[in-house]
């Protein structure tokens with residue numbers, strides 16, 4: 001059944017399915033949360049259930065097989081539309097491109113569709129992907145529709161940056177937060193649906209930051225390369241040998257070109273693995289199992305408490321980055337701490 005195929009997101013699913021059973025809908029929804037975690041897919045499945053010819057489970061799920069469900073699946077249903085930031089090929093074929101803006105023409109086109117009642121289904125449904133990419137004119141134009149929504153129409157705004165939407169738009173939508181999936185849920189899905197090995201699936205899940213969409217598109221070989229680049233740049237041995245100069249150059253390398261978030265994610269996984277070995281000595285639970293020897297050696301050079309302190313430092317670095325503190329300076333402070341943590345005391 002379609003809703004069951006969405007991994008995780010139990011809370012939003014429960015709210016939406018309760019609405020389906022009672023046939024109570026908001027005119028507009030704002031689904032927000034990280035990119036690629038299932039927001040658009042959930043909107044599409046809700047559209048399927050609402051317009052399904054033979055809905056199941058007291059009307060709270062789509063059959064997934066009728067003409068209407070199939071048309072929505074193939075994005076050709078006459079009552080269900082999607083729009084997103086687009087660019088067009090020479091043959092005028094639209095290609096979604098999240099770097100672009102949603103223009104007023106796209107919102108006007110939606111409004112023209114919504115004027116009329118559903119042709120075949122029960123509701124006219126419009127899904128606006130990357131809704132925070134609407135330019136000012138488009139956003140103001142959409143606001144008019146949200147202020148006086150046509151009957152038998154539902155609008156879904158999908159956004160990973162809801163703070164970039166007009167407050168007046170946000171306040172007119174029922175908001176549903178989609179939280180990142182757990183690592184184990186992503187790992188299990190990759191093993192089951194893509195037949196990846198447990199080691200590859202665990203590593204890819206760690207890289208995905210809770211997004212199944214990212215995990216599906218990620219090549220474990222590329223991920224290992226990126227991970228190795230980061231952990232080798234902050235490699236304990238090179239920091240010790242290179243001293244303060246190495247710390248400055250590593251900080252610069254790790255913080256250029258918006259790489260900081262990825263760097264912090266890998267450092268967190270790396271330190272967690274060291275902690276797991278210190279506490280349980282169980283390599284099966286490691287995300288970076290292929291680097292077992294390096295992790296074990298690092299773990300012998302410091303205590304679990306030091307690793308926990310370093311993990312807390314990474315947490316506060318993330319908060320600092322959100323407040324726009326200087327990434328390179330923060331990374332320098334972190335690497336100095338790392339250097340001190342692994343320094344072997346010299347004999348008196």
Ligand SMILES: [Zn+2]
Nearest residue numbers: 052063066069
């Ligand atoms: Zn159906």
